[in-house]
Amino acid sequence: MHYSCLEHVDMAIDIVIEEGSGEPPQLEELTEELKQSTGCEFCRNSAIYIVSNGRSIHYVDN
Numbered sequence: 584m585h586y587s588c589l590e591h592v593d594m595a596i597d598i599v600i601e602e603g604s605g606e607p608p609q610l611e612e613l614t615e616e617l618k619q620s621t622g623c624e625f626c627r628n629s630a631i632y633i634v635s636n637g638r639s640i641h642y643v644d645n
C-alpha cells in the first residue's frame with residue numbers, strides 16, 4: 584500500500600496497478616491523526632490518501 588497527498592494520488596494508483604495484484608486499486612482517506620504523522624511517498628507533503636489493492640486495506644480496525 585502507498586501513502587500519497589492529493590497531488591500524487593494518481594501516481595500511487597499507477598504503482599498499485601503496476602504491482603499487478605489483479606485487484607482494482609482502492610483509495611481510503613487517512614484519519615486526521617494519521618494525516619499528520621504520515622508523509623506522501625512522492626513529496627514532502629502530508630499524506631491524505633492510502634492507496635492499496637483490495638486485499639491489504641483491512642489493517643484498519645475501526
Ligand SMILES: [Zn+2]
Binds near residue numbers: 624
Ligand atoms: Zn505528494
